[in-house]
Amino acid sequence: MSSQDPYPSRLREKGRSIPRQDPVIHWPGGSDRAHGPLEASLVKQFETDGFLILEDLFSTSEVESFREELLRLSGDQEIRESGEIITEPDSGEVRSVFRIHENSPLFSDLAADPRLAGIAAQILNDELYIHQSRVNYKPGFRGREFYWHSDFETWHSEDGMPRMRALSMSIALTENFEYNGPLMLIPGSHKTFIATEGETPEENFKSSLKKQVVGVPSDDQVRKLAGEGGIVTATGKPGSVIIFDCNVMHGSNGNITPEPRSNVFFVYNAMSNSPVEPFNGQDPRPEYIATRKTIRTLKQTAAQLS
Amino acid sequence: MSSQDPYPSRLREKGRSIPRQDPVIHWPGGSDRAHGPLEASLVKQFETDGFLILEDLFSTSEVESFREELLRLSGDQEIRESGEIITEPDSGEVRSVFRIHENSPLFSDLAADPRLAGIAAQILNDELYIHQSRVNYKPGFRGREFYWHSDFETWHSEDGMPRMRALSMSIALTENFEYNGPLMLIPGSHKTFIATEGETPEENFKSSLKKQVVGVPSDDQVRKLAGEGGIVTATGKPGSVIIFDCNVMHGSNGNITPEPRSNVFFVYNAMSNSPVEPFNGQDPRPEYIATRKTIRTLKQTAAQLS
Numbered sequence: 001m002s003s004q005d006p007y008p009s010r011l012r013e014k015g016r017s018i019p020r021q022d023p024v025i026h027w028p029g030g031s032d033r034a035h036g037p038l039e040a041s042l043v044k045q046f047e048t049d050g051f052l053i054l055e056d057l058f059s060t061s062e063v064e065s066f067r068e069e070l071l072r073l074s075g076d077q078e079i080r081e082s083g084e085i086i087t088e089p090d091s092g093e094v095r096s097v098f099r100i101h102e103n104s105p106l107f108s109d110l111a112a113d114p115r116l117a118g119i120a121a122q123i124l125n126d127e128l129y130i131h132q133s134r135v136n137y138k139p140g141f142r143g144r145e146f147y148w149h150s151d152f153e154t155w156h157s158e159d160g161m162p163r164m165r166a167l168s169m170s171i172a173l174t175e176n177f178e179y180n181g182p183l184m185l186i187p188g189s190h191k192t193f194i195a196t197e198g199e200t201p202e203e204n205f206k207s208s209l210k211k212q213v214v215g216v217p218s219d220d221q222v223r224k225l226a227g228e229g230g231i232v233t234a235t236g237k238p239g240s241v242i243i244f245d246c247n248v249m250h251g252s253n254g255n256i257t258p259e260p261r262s263n264v265f266f267v268y269n270a271m272s273n274s275p276v277e278p279f280n281g282q283d284p285r286p287e288y289i290a291t292r293k294t295i296r297t298l299k300q301t302a303a304q305l306s
Numbered sequence: 307m308s309s310q311d312p313y314p315s316r317l318r319e320k321g322r323s324i325p326r327q328d329p330v331i332h333w334p335g336g337s338d339r340a341h342g343p344l345e346a347s348l349v350k351q352f353e354t355d356g357f358l359i360l361e362d363l364f365s366t367s368e369v370e371s372f373r374e375e376l377l378r379l380s381g382d383q384e385i386r387e388s389g390e391i392i393t394e395p396d397s398g399e400v401r402s403v404f405r406i407h408e409n410s411p412l413f414s415d416l417a418a419d420p421r422l423a424g425i426a427a428q429i430l431n432d433e434l435y436i437h438q439s440r441v442n443y444k445p446g447f448r449g450r451e452f453y454w455h456s457d458f459e460t461w462h463s464e465d466g467m468p469r470m471r472a473l474s475m476s477i478a479l480t481e482n483f484e485y486n487g488p489l490m491l492i493p494g495s496h497k498t499f500i501a502t503e504g505e506t507p508e509e510n511f512k513s514s515l516k517k518q519v520v521g522v523p524s525d526d527q528v529r530k531l532a533g534e535g536g537i538v539t540a541t542g543k544p545g546s547v548i549i550f551d552c553n554v555m556h557g558s559n560g561n562i563t564p565e566p567r568s569n570v571f572f573v574y575n576a577m578s579n580s581p582v583e584p585f586n587g588q589d590p591r592p593e594y595i596a597t598r599k600t601i602r603t604l605k606q607t608a609a610q611l612s
Contacts, residue, residue: 178484223564258529
């Protein structure tokens, strides 16, 4: 399989750069032909930079309802027992709840909301499903960094996502200040696949969600990308949305400030781009981290839960 | 001694807040009477916020000469053997060189430069000497956070600096972006002394320069200060200078970006505020971290070296 893999990674030898083999805007004819809620200049900007920050997409009261739903899910005994929740070892406080598009009618509806799904369809031009969803809560003071990575590199290597036809949306539930460890992105980095050095350890996901060790670019690779594209800090009020291509290089610094960070996170993938066997040759990650058995379109999921 | 200490800290009991007992602007009559290079509105701003960021104080060629001097000092065998240099355990790369106002004519002149010393005198209204000096080089990618702290809390507890009549100046040799772990300050926090909980371990300085564990405020204390004053990120080009009061609460996040950070750092103290016995009751820190035996005015030091 690896001989035909357009995006080989987790290499025994030194990492390298491979030009992106897939379009960013998946309409025949590209950004000029894509139609949907985003105006043409923003589609162009997404194609060029690999991401967009949209302010005021959700109202204060909507954001409040998302926060309340996070609280409700955090206290749900069934979810706590499902393992689809990440808690602090010491305090038991909830840090992430996964698969929220399947276990919460509110978040299922949110994933299918035209303000999000309409834009995803405008870029990906296919029926869509949610590859991964979660809601995160990171307290202040001791927020950890997340090192530079391309999501696609992991989804391809560990989940078997074949091509670059997916994107992420992060809906801010708290304000992203420049100083509380906001997402940082390298504009234009989505046009290069960074094949990384180092084979995947068994059950890598158990530690990689906290600190990624394999699948990360070298210093020289990051320096080159940032030297060409610069670094953008994604600041924004609660209710703002960051939309970013599956292959854009991103990360975040730690956070010693008292300002916590919380967001709802959906990965939209094209149905035609559903996972095959993982390209690293290992067992796939669990279903709650990467959907593969229960792939349903957004409408199917929403209809089932409502 | 501690019964009369206006700023008790390193307490066995819970930390607490104590109103500042000293002026910020040390002229009789305060900021209205202070004269020197800073215009009156900036003196007022320093009094209110506890810090100032001055752009373009040094030219590109001056900054270049500071960088070259850092390189020269890093290679100086005598300094390497003096222990006044901090290197990476693995690579041996230089991270900090201390006491640069005594072992480099260039930096001695810089400490006495009217653009810096004139402002320090305008605020502190006394003959001045350098309590601590250093030049720092922090590479990108793996830059560590430095948690919230007041410098005065350490200088008082560990060095025996009696009162709040000192300030720091940090001259940027690299650009401070919002994303490469720049200094963050809490405006107005210099008006409260945060008495911290926890006694000082022996030879605390050996680890505290890398990661401070005692002498740091509690979450509640930081939350209260930041809630009242907010947080300011000190961005600026090479050649810009951050001037901050000895008691302003500050810290910095880590840095995963490729952009390194380097600065020249001087602590100006009033001669009348020279150290006594450390208020934590332990031995004082070494001379290269806190001057006490070789206190000389700026002019005396500059004259001796040139």
